[in-house]
Amino acid sequence: MSSRAPGSRRRRLRHELDAAAFERVLAVNVTGGFLTARAAARAMIDGGHGGSMVLVGSINSAVVVVEGQAAYAASKGAVLMLGKALAVDWAPYGIRVNVVGPGVTDTPMSAGSLADPERRKRYLRRIPLGRPAQAEEIAAVAAFLLSPGAAYMTGAFVPVDGGWLTGV
DSSP states (O other): OEEOOTTSOOEEOGGGOOHHHHHHHHIIIIIHHHHHHHHHHHHHHHHTSOEEEEEEOOGGGTTOOOTTOHHHHHHHHHHHHHHHHHHHHHGGGTEEEEEEEEOSEESGGGHHHHHSHHHHHHHHHHOTTOSOEEHHHHHHHHHHHHSGGGTTOOSOEEEESTTGGGGO
16 A cells, blocks of 8 residues: 655555665665766876865755655665764775765656645745755755865855755
């Protein structure tokens, strides 16, 4: 038995999340992030110039958990700790690693949730700025973290959440 919110991907009931589905989310968010970061770090080290990278976490990386998203929350928590660990490990090579933590963002992936009036209302009540982020707003923070202006930042978690975490 499953539940389905209007316009959203099919969601399993919380007690029906199977191990294969859980592992798929971890594979995409954690293993995929690690493999990409490792490939970039190898190129930076081989080039002898260091560099900077930003992993994409979530407000679920920190203290926020949204109902029915155990696998997502676990994976994004792991992304945060992966970013911190890589920042420590790769600092001697001049590589900075930071994690951006988007909140609710108006993208095709969140369209189903935001189209559900009750869910949208629940989300917006938690966001002091009263609206979802635009993808460009998340990208602007990531661009800053990659820039020389953030040259002394590594291992940081930067939430871009309209203030959601301020109320937690």
